[in-house]
Amino acid sequence: MQVPVQGRDLIGGGGRGTLWAATADPDADGHVCGLDARAGQFLVQVEHPVAQGGVGRSVTSAAGPAGRTGNPPLRRDAERNRSRILTAARTVFGREGISAPMASVAREAGVGIATLFRHFPAKQDLVAAVFADRMDVYAEAATAALADPDPWHGLTGYIEAVCAMQASDYGFANVLTMTFPAARGLEKRRDEAYHAVVQLIDRAKSAGRLRADFAPEDLVLLLMANAGVITATRAHAPGAWRRVVALMIQAYEAPAPGPLPEPPRPQALYRAMLKASQACDASQDPGEPFRPAGTGRWQPAGG
Numbered sequence: 001m002q003v004p005v006q007g008r009d010l011i012g013g014g015g016r017g018t019l020w021a022a023t024a025d026p027d028a029d030g031h032v033c034g035l036d037a038r039a040g041q042f043l044v045q046v047e048h049p050v051a052q053g054g055v056g057r058s059v060t061s062a063a064g065p066a067g068r069t070g071n072p073p074l075r076r077d078a079e080r081n082r083s084r085i086l087t088a089a090r091t092v093f094g095r096e097g098i099s100a101p102m103a104s105v106a107r108e109a110g111v112g113i114a115t116l117f118r119h120f121p122a123k124q125d126l127v128a129a130v131f132a133d134r135m136d137v138y139a140e141a142a143t144a145a146l147a148d149p150d151p152w153h154g155l156t157g158y159i160e161a162v163c164a165m166q167a168s169d170y171g172f173a174n175v176l177t178m179t180f181p182a183a184r185g186l187e188k189r190r191d192e193a194y195h196a197v198v199q200l201i202d203r204a205k206s207a208g209r210l211r212a213d214f215a216p217e218d219l220v221l222l223l224m225a226n227a228g229v230i231t232a233t234r235a236h237a238p239g240a241w242r243r244v245v246a247l248m249i250q251a252y253e254a255p256a257p258g259p260l261p262e263p264p265r266p267q268a269l270y271r272a273m274l275k276a277s278q279a280c281d282a283s284q285d286p287g288e289p290f291r292p293a294g295t296g297r298w299q300p301a302g303g
Contacts, residue, residue, distance in 0.1 A: 082119050084109040089130045093171030097231070098127055098178075099280040123280070127175065128183035134172045135189040138162060142196035152209035155200045156249050159219070163226045163245045170234065173227040177220075178277035179270060211256035215263040220273075222248055 088109035092100045102123060106116045120126040141161050148154030166173035180186055197219060204210035225248075226241055233240040264272075 078119075081109075081111055081115055085111060085116055085119055085126070086130060089126055090171070093127075093130060093174075094169055096170075097280075098123075098171050098174045102126070122182065124180045124182045124277070127180060128186045131172055131175050132185060132189075134165065134169065134175070135186050138165065138176070139189040139193040139196070142193040142200070145200055146196055146203075151200065151203035151207045152253075155204045155210065158197070158200060159222070159249060160245060162223070163241060166223065166226055167230055167234075167238070167241050170230065173230050174276075174280065177224045177227045177273060178280070179273040180277050181274070205254075209254055211252055211254045213256065213260050214252055217263040217266065217269055218252070220269055221264075 085105065089105045092105050092108050096104065102116060103113055105126070106113045109116070116126075120129065141158055145154040145158035148157065162176070166176060179190075194216065198216055201210065201214060201216060205212060205214070222245070226245060229241045229244050
């Protein structure tokens with residue numbers, strides 16, 4: 001049914017749903033679905049709460065020739081929607097992990113799924129936006145550890161800090177055990193942290209404190225193990241991860257009581273992390289390949 005709203009037509013049903021608004025601004029927070037040539041207006045799909053009976057809340061839409069720029073109310077609404085989505089995603093991912101479906105994020109944000117996908121076309125885009133600040137802290141922690149005059153203290157302090165980050169944010173616990181090739185900024189920061197950690201490892205070995213057969217891949221395995229412990233115990237024994245991490249750190253210290261099996265190859269570990277991220281990407285068809293990978297350390301040579 002058509003309902004006049006401030007001189008424009010708005011089409012929609014009862015409850016929260018999709019509305020079709022006429023606007024001259026194709027950059028509004030909506031999907032341009034066509035052009036009304038006679039009126040010189042774009043038809044834009046927008047998400048908006050609609051009262052029962054189909055009467056919509058007032059919406060301001062621009063009138064005039066198609067292509068005219070300038071619709072600040074809708075642009076501000078788009079910014080608000082993006083902010084609401086990010087806040088909701090932090091809540092949902094922190095509660096359920098990043099395997100939570102995108103629909104759960106949309107419900108938490110109070111927006112339609114179409115609005116969510118217009119802001120974040122793929123789940124990796126949303127993950128990258130939500131955890132960018134956490135990945136910055138992760139990378140900066142590695143750099144700060146290099147400044148510690150005691151190489152062993154710097155390395156173990158870094159391990160404890162990162163594992164604590166996992167425990168404090170269930171979603172980030174997942175992120176550190178996966179790789180997101182399309183999220184280039186996120187993977188760049190991961191790569192920076194990796195290079196700093198390699199230096200930490202070399203320094204601790206040179207000081208005679210870290211066992212000689214410790215490999216960078218062992219730290220990734222620790223993060224995977226810690227994420228699993230957090231998942232299994234966070235509801236009933238939320239501090240259990242501390243004991244696991246302490247046990248592992250003691251096992252890393254030199255002199256080693258015995259030899260270790262060979263670590264997994266970097267390419268194999270990368271593929272394991274990639275598979276985990278693919279399983280969580282509910283927005284991507286399982287048969288569709290990922291977009292070109294970034295420069296993360298765990299990307300295997302040749303693709």
